[in-house]
Amino acid sequence: MSEIRVILAMARNDFSYFFRTKWLMAVLLSLNLSDMLVVALVYKRMMTFDYFAYFVPAVIIMGLFAASMDTGRRIWLALREGVIQYELSLPISTHGLVIAYLLAGGAAALVYASSLMAIALIVLPAHAIWSAFMLLPFLFVLAMGLAGIAATLAAVASTHGEFFFAFQNIVQVALLTLSTVYYPMEVLQNYLPPALITVVAANPLSLAAEALRQYTFAGAPIEPTFLVKILLASIPFTVVGAFTYLAALRNFQVKGKI
Amino acid sequence: MSNIIRLVWFDLKPELKPPVWIIAEWIVFLIQIGVYGVMISQLVTNPMIGDYRQFYAVGLVIMITFDMASHTGRHFVEHAHEGRLPYLLSLPISRSKLFLAIALQGGAELSLMLAVPLTVTLLIIGNLTWISVVACTLTLFWLGFGVAGFMLGLSFIAFKSSDLYTAIVTGLSTIIIRFSTVLYPFIVLPSQYASAALFSPLTYGSDLVRLILGFDPSILLNSYYAVAVLTALSVSTLGLGLVLMQRLVEGVKSA
Numbered sequence: 266m267s268e269i270r271v272i273l274a275m276a277r278n279d280f281s282y283f284f285r286t287k288w289l290m291a292v293l294l295s296l297n298l299s300d301m302l303v304v305a306l307v308y309k310r311m312m313t314f315d316y317f318a319y320f321v322p323a324v325i326i327m328g329l330f331a332a333s334m335d336t337g338r339r340i341w342l343a344l345r346e347g348v349i350q351y352e353l354s355l356p357i358s359t360h361g362l363v364i365a366y367l368l369a370g371g372a373a374a375l376v377y378a379s380s381l382m383a384i385a386l387i388v389l390p391a392h393a394i395w396s397a398f399m400l401l402p403f404l405f406v407l408a409m410g411l412a413g414i415a416a417t418l419a420a421v422a423s424t425h426g427e428f429f430f431a432f433q434n435i436v437q438v439a440l441l442t443l444s445t446v447y448y449p450m451e452v453l454q455n456y457l458p459p460a461l462i463t464v465v466a467a468n469p470l471s472l473a474a475e476a477l478r479q480y481t482f483a484g485a486p487i488e489p490t491f492l493v494k495i496l497l498a499s500i501p502f503t504v505v506g507a508f509t510y511l512a513a514l515r516n517f518q519v520k521g522k523i
Numbered sequence: 524m525s526n527i528i529r530l531v532w533f534d535l536k537p538e539l540k541p542p543v544w545i546i547a548e549w550i551v552f553l554i555q556i557g558v559y560g561v562m563i564s565q566l567v568t569n570p571m572i573g574d575y576r577q578f579y580a581v582g583l584v585i586m587i588t589f590d591m592a593s594h595t596g597r598h599f600v601e602h603a604h605e606g607r608l609p610y611l612l613s614l615p616i617s618r619s620k621l622f623l624a625i626a627l628q629g630g631a632e633l634s635l636m637l638a639v640p641l642t643v644t645l646l647i648i649g650n651l652t653w654i655s656v657v658a659c660t661l662t663l664f665w666l667g668f669g670v671a672g673f674m675l676g677l678s679f680i681a682f683k684s685s686d687l688y689t690a691i692v693t694g695l696s697t698i699i700i701r702f703s704t705v706l707y708p709f710i711v712l713p714s715q716y717a718s719a720a721l722f723s724p725l726t727y728g729s730d731l732v733r734l735i736l737g738f739d740p741s742i743l744l745n746s747y748y749a750v751a752v753l754t755a756l757s758v759s760t761l762g763l764g765l766v767l768m769q770r771l772v773e774g775v776k777s778a
Contacts, residue, residue: 287686291694299701303716310711311569431547438551442558452565457558 271357272365279339279369284376289335297328297381301388321389322477323446326470329378330441333408334433336370337415340510341422341429349517359514363416363507370412375405392484399487400476403495407469410499413506414440420513445471469498526616530624534598535631542635548587549639556580556643571742572708580644581736582705584637584663585729591636592667593696595629596674597689622764629671630664637663650736658735665753666728672760673724705729708742727752 284290305320343349352362382397391397418436422429443465445453453465465471472495479485538544560576560583567575602608611621641659645651677692700706702716703723709730712720720726727749734746 288689288693291690292697295694295697299697303701304706306713307707307711307716308563308567310713311567311572311575311707313568314566316566428543431543435547435550435554438554442554442562447559448562448566452562455565456561 267356268358268361271355272361272368275352275355275357275362275365276369276372279366280373282339283332283335283369283373293328293331293377296331297324298384300324300327301381301385318389318482319449319478320447321385322482323474325378325381325385325477326446326474327441328381329374329404329408329473330411330437330470332374332377333370333411334415334437335373336366336412337419337429337433339370340366340416340419344419344513344517349514353514353518359518360507360511362514363511366416366510367409367412367503367507370415371405371409374408374411375401378404378408389482391482393481396480396484396487397477400473400480400492403476403492404473406496406503407473407499410469410502410506413503416506416510420509440468440470444468444474446474467498469495469502472498526614527620527624527627530611530614530616530621531628531631534624534628538632539635545635548636552583552587552640553643555583556647569711571710571739573739577648578708578733578738579706580647581729581733581738584640584644584659585666585705585725585732586700587636587640588633588663588667588728589670589696589700589725591633592629592670593674593692595625595632595671596677597692598629599625599675625675626668626671626761629667633664633667634660645736648736655736659732662728662731662735662753665757666724669724669753669756669760672757672762672764675764676760699723699725703729704744709744710742724752724756 301321301324305317305324308320309315309317343352353359355362357365379401385391386394386397414436415433418432419429422432441447443461445465445468450462450465450471454462457465472491476491476495480487556576556579560579563579564575572578599608602611612618614621616624637660641656641663642651645655645659674692677688700723702719703725704712704720705725709717709720709726726744730743731746731749731753734740734743734749740746
């Protein structure tokens with residue numbers, strides 16, 4: 266019971282650190298709001314289909330993704346600055362520490378994405394606002410999965426300093442471009458080979474963006490199988506991220522460095 | 524001159540051994556142009572724009588230039604924040620030479636970052652000639668010096684609060700890109716956004732590069748204005764940076 270309390274305290278600390286980082290908030294808000302209110306509107310004027318309605322729900326997922334990926338930066342900072350040594354000295358198990366970081370990453374991303382969702386609901390008419398609430402737990406699991414990817418990158422890149430940001434940039438761009446966040450599946454099917462189409466279809470970002478478009482904004486009834494797909498696409502990333510970070514911490518405990 | 528080269532190499536060396544950042548930038552560019560550019564150009568149906576992928580490729584090159592130039596300005600602030608600036612100031616070289624070294628280092632980094640993206644862009648457009656390479660490079664450097672000078676000018680906010688500086692610069696960078704013609708032509712911008720775009724230096728930089736590469740001038744801003752604005756920006760911000768560097772930096776501690 267006390268372990269859970271310490272995990273929650275650690276998670277709360279990391280969660281508040283995310284929102285206290287001024288430059289990060291400036292980047293995320295300016296990027297996501299300008300995507301929503303400038304890029305989506307202007308692109309709509311260059312296209313024959315309603316790109317604004319298509320892209321605004323995707324911006325919420327992009328915000329969720331970017332905020333989740335920041336977990337990696339915080340882990341990387343903790344490793345680089347030696348904060349991890351202090352954290353390992355606390356009355357918390359190593360796997361408890363890993364859980365705390367993933368929980369904080371998921372929660373921070375969810376809160377941030379919810380604020381974007383509130384803005385999106387103002388600028389784009391939604392047919393089923395209540396389904397947005399239904400999707401929140403699944404978006405939280407997705408955010409934990411994305412935080413897992415970030416944790417993996419941080420653990421892998423920890424010995425190579427700033428390379429973490431280069432790796433993160435490549436992964437972020439690859440995951441976003443190979444998804445239906447920016448363009449519909451029909452367009453992708455005309456140009457990409459079947460193997461990559463499978464990747465796009467299984468990409469949790471595609472699934473989450475589609476769920477928001479269909480269920481919250483278009484008002485279609487929620488299909489439980491689709492929600493299960495989001496869970497199935499997200500949980501492996503959480504597990505891999507947790508084990509990689511755990512292995513990195515165990516290595517750190519034995520050798521004193523990674 | 525050897526002192527300046529030594530200083531440039533001193534700062535450039537960590538970026539090149541190994542050149543992870545540069546290769547990552549090239550990979551990201553290739554993904555963006557090879558997947559995003561191709562897909563989104565299928566959706567853009569405005570006949571005045573033509574092949575949107577070509578338009579977008581130039582936009583990406585401008586964004587890389589902007590990122591590198593603003594990185595040069597931020598680098599200076601990091602030096603101040605981490606205590607390297609007092610060391611640099613104690614070196615037996617003049618302030619103007621130090622400023623020149625910072626500018627040259629930014630230029631060298633920009634050249635390395637742009638090598639692949641600019642070549643690929645010119646190949647996509649079908650205009651890979653010596654004239655287009657030289658003209659584009661000169662325009663991009665002119666824009667880059669202007670942006671770097673602007674960031675250096677802003678860097679003096681950092682002496683009050685480096686956290687605030689980073690927040691302002693990063694937020695401002697996104698706004699400068701979005702409210703410009705980097706991603707879309709001026710003619711499709713709604714009137715409120717169009718007036719904001721006229722204040723962005725990237726609008727003039729990207730339209731001038733597009734004009735050089737043979738894009739339809741009817742979708743671009745007047746090139747004379749573009750040249751005038753870029754020249755004014757570079758001269759004024761670099762001049763300001765030089766004056767501030769000489770008069771204000773010494774003895775000032777970053778927050």
